[in-house]
Amino acid sequence: MISSIFQCNIIELSKINDRAGNLSFVENSKNIPFDIKRVYYIYDVPGGSDRGGHAHKNLEQFVIAVSGAFEVSLDDGTNKKIVRLDRPFMALHIQKGIWRETRNFTSGSVCMVLASEEYDEKDYIDDYNKFVAFTQK
Ligand code: TYD
Numbered sequence: 001m002i003s004s005i006f007q008c009n010i011i012e013l014s015k016i017n018d019r020a021g022n023l024s025f026v027e028n029s030k031n032i033p034f035d036i037k038r039v040y041y042i043y044d045v046p047g048g049s050d051r052g053g054h055a056h057k058n059l060e061q062f063v064i065a066v067s068g069a070f071e072v073s074l075d076d077g078t079n080k081k082i083v084r085l086d087r088p089f090m091a092l093h094i095q096k097g098i099w100r101e102t103r104n105f106t107s108g109s110v111c112m113v114l115a116s117e118e119y120d121e122k123d124y125i126d127d128y129n130k131f132v133a134f135t136q137k
Contacts, residue, residue, distance in 0.1 A: 068109025
């Protein structure tokens with residue numbers, strides 16, 4: 001089934017407030033709808049940079065700006081939207097089959113990704129025209 005950008009929503013993670021700092025957490029299948037198989041994070045991104053686009057055939061993920069801010073552009077082949085992530089308790093759910101680009105990283109920002117699958121090069125669609133063809137299958 002092809003996903004829509006309208007299914008890519010921000011969820012607010014649990015947050016424990018403390019004078020000595022806040023704490024957020026994620027638990028498999030409790031506050032997110034899948035079991036996490038992999039966590040990766042992107043850091044040391046030069047301020048103002050963009051990272052190239054791709055889609056995944058099967059993988060879904062949550063993207064969190066654990067530090068700093070950046071924008072995620074989402075495209076399901078028909079509709080597009082841009083989401084700004086700038087708080088560590090906001091997690092953007094990117095469904096499978098969505099073309100995404102990450103843009104405008106602030107200096108020192110960290111993008112953490114909670115993924116439903118292990119790394120698999122074959123799950124990537126790196127070419128936008130192939131992505132559009134994929135959404136029309
Ligand atoms: P990629 O997913 O293309 O990142 P972006 O689209 O944000 O630029 O990954 C960049 C490189 O890192 C690519 O060579 C694959 C490698 N990689 C892994 O080896 N394991 C991983 O879990 C991820 C996410 C990437």
